[in-house]
Amino acid sequence: MEFLERSAEIADPLVPYLDVDRSQPRHECWVTGHMVAGLDGTAAINGRVGALSTAPDQALFRRMRQIADVVMVGAETVRREGYAPIRLDEDAQAQRRARGQSATPPVAVVSRSLNLDWSGRVFADAPADARTLIITCETADPSRLAAAEQAATVIIAGHDSVEPAAAMRALADLGHGTILCEGGPRWLGELVAADRLDELCLSVSPLMGGDPLPVSIAPPGAGLAQFELKSTMIEDHTLFLRYEAATSDDSHA
Ligand SMILES: NC(=O)c1ccc[n+]([C@@H]2O[C@H](COP(=O)([O-])OP(=O)(O)OC[C@H]3O[C@@H](n4cnc5c(N)ncnc54)[C@H](OP(=O)(O)O)[C@@H]3O)[C@@H](O)[C@H]2O)c1
Incomplete structure (x- = not known):
């Protein structure tokens, strides 16, 4: 056992996270x-x-x-926290554009029920290059699915529920690593x-x-x-x- 002791101040606490090599995921894409x-x-x-x-x-x-590349969240968190499109400062947006990414990452909402407020900010205010994604399953209610398709880009990943592997494969296929x-x-x-x-x-x-x-x-x-x-x-x-x-x-x- 060792002590973890306070040491030198970190100039920018994001840097250790930016420095992580996420280019070699164990599966379809890297999930943090x-x-x-x-x-x-x-x-x-x-x-x-x-x-x-x-x-x-x-x-x-x-x-x-x-x-x-994508910020993914369960539907209950979206309902409770009132999610909005992701905002980043100008520097972060410029760095992303330079890497060939959208200026801000899209939000991907995972839901079976599709019981979501389609007029909410996370759908209505999403920028064109970071349209919100809905990840759902084949047995989703057809009329709610039609509403989802108006408000977001829909991914079907699983039959009765969203299967994580299928969802990650679909995101990877869209170029999200x-x-x-x-x-x-x-x-x-x-x-x-x-x-x-x-x-x-x-x-x-x-x-x-x-x-x-x-x-x-x-x-x-x-x-x-x-x-x-x-x-x-x-x-x-x-x-x-x-x-x-x-x-x-x-x-x-
Ligand atoms: N401490 C933190 O860092 C943190 C982070 C996030 C949230 N929270 C808190 O956590 C609470 C909400 O968390 P939660 O665990 O209840 O909900 P959640 O994980 O955010 O969302 C659960 C919902 O996601 C959908 N879902 C999950 N797995 C699915 C699957 N395999 N297939 C299809 N849909 C699936 C379902 O949506 P449908 O019901 O639409 O089918 C399910 O009801 C809130 O109080 C929030 O504040 C805390």
Whole structure:
């Protein structure tokens, strides 16, 4: 065991995340999860994430979207958090354009029910080069599917539910190599169970007492997934942990 001690100040906390080589995913594309938890593991306070996220976490959360070809999120998080199209500062947009990406990444919403407000900002205000995507399944309600097609670009990935592997294949086929998943816990748990989470950026907020909702909810029958700690940062009392899916069998030894 070793102490992790506070050391030199990091000039720009995004740089360690920008420097990660995500060009060799284990599967269809590289999937990064970005979540915040309380000390008791809670993922929300009164159904929202805002009060859980400290100022440095909020700043990093917004900027992390720069790494993404697509920002993917479960429908319940969109309903509760009132998602809007992704915004980035001018520098970040210019860097993305220089790399051949859209100035901002599109949002991809995962939903079986398609019970979504199609006039909401995430659909109505999306720029033409980053139209919002809906990832759904074959058994989705046809009239809601027709409404979804008016408001977004629809991807069908699975029969009764969205299958993570099929969804990632479809995104990869559209040229999206790096997917940033912002939750929520149910959709993240499905990705983990399907071995589709390559990286987890987890902020630990210095509080307890939120909702009894962990950052990832494993579907029934899911096995354990092992990760390796790659970096740690701290600002004030918020801890920033970066893990990658374990590549060796002895990561839990
Ligand atoms: N701490 C954090 O970093 C963080 C991050 C995000 C969210 N949150 C919090 O988490 C809560 C919401 O999380 P949640 O776990 O309840 O919801 P979620 O994962 O955001 O969304 C769940 C919904 O996604 C769709 N979905 C998930 N898996 C699917 C599949 N395989 N096929 C088809 N659709 C699928 C379904 O949508 P339909 O119901 O439309 O079919 C399902 O109801 C909120 O309180 C939010 O504030 C916290």
